[in-house]
Amino acid sequence: MRQLLVWLRKRYNIMDPILQVEKLEKNFGGVLAVDGVDFEMNPHQIKAIIGPNGAGKTTIFNLICGIYPPTSGTIRLKQHKINGLKPCVIAEKGISRTFQNVQVFENMSVLENVMVGRHCRTRSELFAAIMHLGTRAEEKGIRDYSLEMLSFVGLEAKKNEAASNLTFQQQKLLEFARALATEPNLFLLDEPAAGLSVPEANEMAQLIYRIRDMGITILLVEHDMELVMEVSDRVIVLSSGQVIAEGTSRQVQNNEAVIAVYLGEREIENADHTKP
Amino acid sequence: MTLGDQLLQYLFTGITIGAIYGMVALGFNIIYSSTGIINLAQGEFVMLGGMTMIYLTTIIKLPMVVGFFLSILIVTLIGAAFERGAIHPLKSPSVITLIIITVAASILFKGGAMFTWGKHTYSLPPFSGEEPVRILGATILPQALWILGTMAATVVFLILFFGFTLTGKAMRACAANRTAASLVGINVKTMVLLSFALSAGIGAAAGIIITPITLMDYNRGAMLAVKGFSVAVLGGLGSNVGAVVAGFIIGIMESLGAGFISSGYKDAIALVVLLLVLFLKPSGLLGSRERGEFKKF
Amino acid sequence: MIALITLAGAIMVIPLGLGDSYYLNVLIFVGIYSLITIGLSLLMGYAGQISLGHAAFFGLGAYTSGILSTKFGISPWFALLAAIFVTGGIAFLIGAPALKLKGHYLAMATLAFGYIVFIVFNQVSSLTGGPSGFGEIPRFRLGSFLFKTDVHYYYLVWSLVIVALLISLNITHSRVGRALRSIHGGELTANIMGVNTAKYKIQIFVLSAVYASVAGSLYAHFITFLNPSPFDFHFSIVLVTMVVIGGMASVWGAMIGAALLTLLPQYLRVFHDYDILIYGFTLLVIMIFLPQGLFAAIIGLVKKKI
Numbered sequence: 001m002r003q004l005l006v007w008l009r010k011r012y013n014i015m016d017p018i019l020q021v022e023k024l025e026k027n028f029g030g031v032l033a034v035d036g037v038d039f040e041m042n043p044h045q046i047k048a049i050i051g052p053n054g055a056g057k058t059t060i061f062n063l064i065c066g067i068y069p070p071t072s073g074t075i076r077l078k079q080h081k082i083n084g085l086k087p088c089v090i091a092e093k094g095i096s097r098t099f100q101n102v103q104v105f106e107n108m109s110v111l112e113n114v115m116v117g118r119h120c121r122t123r124s125e126l127f128a129a130i131m132h133l134g135t136r137a138e139e140k141g142i143r144d145y146s147l148e149m150l151s152f153v154g155l156e157a158k159k160n161e162a163a164s165n166l167t168f169q170q171q172k173l174l175e176f177a178r179a180l181a182t183e184p185n186l187f188l189l190d191e192p193a194a195g196l197s198v199p200e201a202n203e204m205a206q207l208i209y210r211i212r213d214m215g216i217t218i219l220l221v222e223h224d225m226e227l228v229m230e231v232s233d234r235v236i237v238l239s240s241g242q243v244i245a246e247g248t249s250r251q252v253q254n255n256e257a258v259i260a261v262y263l264g265e266r267e268i269e270n271a272d273h274t275k276p
Numbered sequence: 277m278t279l280g281d282q283l284l285q286y287l288f289t290g291i292t293i294g295a296i297y298g299m300v301a302l303g304f305n306i307i308y309s310s311t312g313i314i315n316l317a318q319g320e321f322v323m324l325g326g327m328t329m330i331y332l333t334t335i336i337k338l339p340m341v342v343g344f345f346l347s348i349l350i351v352t353l354i355g356a357a358f359e360r361g362a363i364h365p366l367k368s369p370s371v372i373t374l375i376i377i378t379v380a381a382s383i384l385f386k387g388g389a390m391f392t393w394g395k396h397t398y399s400l401p402p403f404s405g406e407e408p409v410r411i412l413g414a415t416i417l418p419q420a421l422w423i424l425g426t427m428a429a430t431v432v433f434l435i436l437f438f439g440f441t442l443t444g445k446a447m448r449a450c451a452a453n454r455t456a457a458s459l460v461g462i463n464v465k466t467m468v469l470l471s472f473a474l475s476a477g478i479g480a481a482a483g484i485i486i487t488p489i490t491l492m493d494y495n496r497g498a499m500l501a502v503k504g505f506s507v508a509v510l511g512g513l514g515s516n517v518g519a520v521v522a523g524f525i526i527g528i529m530e531s532l533g534a535g536f537i538s539s540g541y542k543d544a545i546a547l548v549v550l551l552l553v554l555f556l557k558p559s560g561l562l563g564s565r566e567r568g569e570f571k572k573f
Numbered sequence: 574m575i576a577l578i579t580l581a582g583a584i585m586v587i588p589l590g591l592g593d594s595y596y597l598n599v600l601i602f603v604g605i606y607s608l609i610t611i612g613l614s615l616l617m618g619y620a621g622q623i624s625l626g627h628a629a630f631f632g633l634g635a636y637t638s639g640i641l642s643t644k645f646g647i648s649p650w651f652a653l654l655a656a657i658f659v660t661g662g663i664a665f666l667i668g669a670p671a672l673k674l675k676g677h678y679l680a681m682a683t684l685a686f687g688y689i690v691f692i693v694f695n696q697v698s699s700l701t702g703g704p705s706g707f708g709e710i711p712r713f714r715l716g717s718f719l720f721k722t723d724v725h726y727y728y729l730v731w732s733l734v735i736v737a738l739l740i741s742l743n744i745t746h747s748r749v750g751r752a753l754r755s756i757h758g759g760e761l762t763a764n765i766m767g768v769n770t771a772k773y774k775i776q777i778f779v780l781s782a783v784y785a786s787v788a789g790s791l792y793a794h795f796i797t798f799l800n801p802s803p804f805d806f807h808f809s810i811v812l813v814t815m816v817v818i819g820g821m822a823s824v825w826g827a828m829i830g831a832a833l834l835t836l837l838p839q840y841l842r843v844f845h846d847y848d849i850l851i852y853g854f855t856l857l858v859i860m861i862f863l864p865q866g867l868f869a870a871i872i873g874l875v876k877k878k879i
Contacts, residue, residue: 132743386853550682
């Protein structure tokens with residue numbers, strides 16, 4: 001019976017939203033990058049934010065993970081307000097991310113990079129380190145979990161390589177492993193397909209599915225429409241800091257306002273005539 | 277001397293010394309604006325300017341005017357050489373690297389000066405006599421007027437240079453957005469070189485005009501650099517107006533502090549101001565809040 | 574660990590060959606300076622922060638220890654302990670706001686702090702004796718045993734260096750050490766990945782100040798007189814040079830740097846006044862061509878041969 005209920009709730013998304021963004025605004029000394037954005041995410045959802053460059057997509061990510069505070073509005077994770085918290089606190093609460101321009105720790109090895117991800121789930125501090133007290137078990141745990149994450153993304157063979165020696169795609173995967181090591185509930189992917197070839201982007205889509213299967217909710221910013229279409233449950237379209245459409249990928253594709261924003265007004269008139 | 281006269285006297289002293297700090301700060305600003313680098317060797321340019329002038333006029337016995345411009349030229353070349361030798365070869369240096377390199381350079385300059393001229397303190401004859409000028413109950417040395425005048429001339433020169441010449445505008449473009457500047461054909465590397473040269477020249481001028489009053493020795497650069505930096509930060513890094521205003525503020529504070537509180541702690545005043553500004557409002561008086569926020573992260 | 578034991582062994586043995594000679598005296602200084610540079614390398618190499626005013630902590634340790642034991646008759650051991658708290662406390666007070674700053678701003682803040690402390694040493698003559706300082710600082714004693722000769726002091730200092738090395742190595746191989754390196758790798762990114770960067774920066778800053786404080790106390794009770802001149806900006810730069818030359822990201826490198834810059838000037842007596850030129854030049858050359866420092870460069874060479 002219980003299984004049925006769980007399945008029902010999952011199927012019909014009857015759960016408290018995991019992320020709630022309300023009237024979010026960010027003003028950078030005159031530039032209104034985010035202008036009254038509202039959206040929600042349900043657990044296990046994969047949602048994509050798309051929009052032309054400069055629409056404010058990365059700003060929203062930065063606001064969610066706490067790099068700077070919003071000018072106004074609220075962001076809630078599991079019903080608790082998180083805007084204004086430091087990024088490390090937000091990470092501990094269960095949000096992690098990857099970066100558009102990959103930001104691995106180049107001064108560390110691949111394995112060490114992932115082990116940093118375990119930081120917010122472990123506890124031994126300076127005194128214990130100095131005294132070398134009871135840290136062996138925790139270190140082993142960190143190492144084992146990190147190796148698992150590396151296997152998950154397929155990088156375990158490179159575990160002792162310097163992170164700076166990896167290819168771009170490998171560094172992207174490393175970022176995934178590192179972010180997954182923080183055991184996030186909500187995973188923000190900033191242009192995961194950027195710079196990837198078609199086969200690599202397909203692998204990325206598979207990876208995203210596997211991450212969702214781990215029970216993680218995924219929000220991505222992306223320009224690669226094929227990836228967005230394939231992977232997302234729902235899509236939000238952002239332009240000039242405002243949400244101009246939200247729905248399934250199909251709905252959004254056919255939305256006139258969206259087409260206008262991507263192609264320019266005049267194209268719509270032409271588009272109408274040539275549509276099948 | 278009445279209290280009012282004393283106050284006025286301290287004011288005059290403060291404005292004079294503040295003008296020097298302001299000029300050092302301008303030097304910081306120029307390099308910082310074009311390159312984002314803070315040149316911790318800035319104080320040494322001031323020292324070298326004074327020392328070179330002393331050497332040229334008292335040893336080689338060149339006339340003052342010739343010595344003045346020649347000294348500035350020499351130090352400008354030293355600044356350019358520094359950029360070519362130590363800054364230019366670096367490939368995307370980290371901040372620590374840049375800091376250590378500029379510190380190392382300042383040590384080298386100091387050591388070089390000590391090697392060349394020894395540890396003595398030297399002086400220059402004042403430019404136009406030693407007879408103090410009485411103004412409203414306090415006196416001011418004619419040399420101080422030279423200092424203020426040179427500073428004013430420097431400021432005017434910078435306004436004209438950055439505002440109206442192609443090169444100056446190119447440097448401002450680099451400061452605003454390096455990539456865009458290079459895309460429109462500005463040779464960024466040359467601009468960097470120029471900014472170092474210009475800073476060195478201004479520093480040298482400051483060194484020359486102050487020597488008749490404060491004398492000069494090989495060790496003077498470090499304290500000037502720190503105080504100049506305090507002024508630059510107080511005014512808002514990158515803001516030339518801020519540098520001038522902040523220079524006067526700190527100069528006057530130092531003068532009043534030395535007069536009324538204690539002259540032993542005089543140097544600490546600018547330093548404490550620096551710490552307060554950095555801790556409370558890193559963007560300074562005239563810098564924008566955002567730039568300050570970016571400094572934090 | 575093996576390296577540590579080897580070093581400990583070597584250290585124990587050296588005085589037997591040297592006796593109570595001049596070189597033992599120099600090695601004591603190498604030990605004292607190593608204490609400071611090991612701490613500084615944790616701050617600069619691992620956490621990637623910079624301090625241009627560390628001489629101030631050295632001086633605070635020395636003066637606190639010296640003043641407490643001279644003017645208040647406190648035993649040098651307790652004075653050393655008290656100095657740790659005083660210096661650590663001041664490091665916390667200055668570090669908490671300063672470490673919010675980045676790069677150049679942090680460098681200048683530490684520089685300004687170093688200068689202010691130096692000025693205070695010179696000005697508060699009632700406590701510090703001003704520019705001429707004060708003397709008659711008591712030596713360490715254990716029961717009736719007085720740490721008087723160079724040999725005694727050598728073992729005292731180097732035992733503490735070994736302890737410091739042990740502590741530092743433990744830190745670098747720990748979760749905290751990894752967190753520090755991630756800060757160096759990318760502070761904002763580390764923060765986003767869950768590392769409380771502010772906390773760790775302050776902790777390591779205070780720890781490096783404590784190391785310097787212990788070194789200062791050892792210095793004071795060895796020389797038995799103090800004046801402000803060793804604790805100036807010049808010495809802060811010497812410390813940074815030692816760390817950079819040896820290799821910022823290596824505690825072993827820090828020791829090598831301290832050894833090099835203490836031993837070499839002894840052999841290059843003629844350069845005494847121009848040491849400053851050599852420091853500047855060396856710093857410049859190393860930062861441009863060998864930024865990872867001599868130790869790492871040598872290790873790299875050795876690895877290539879193997």
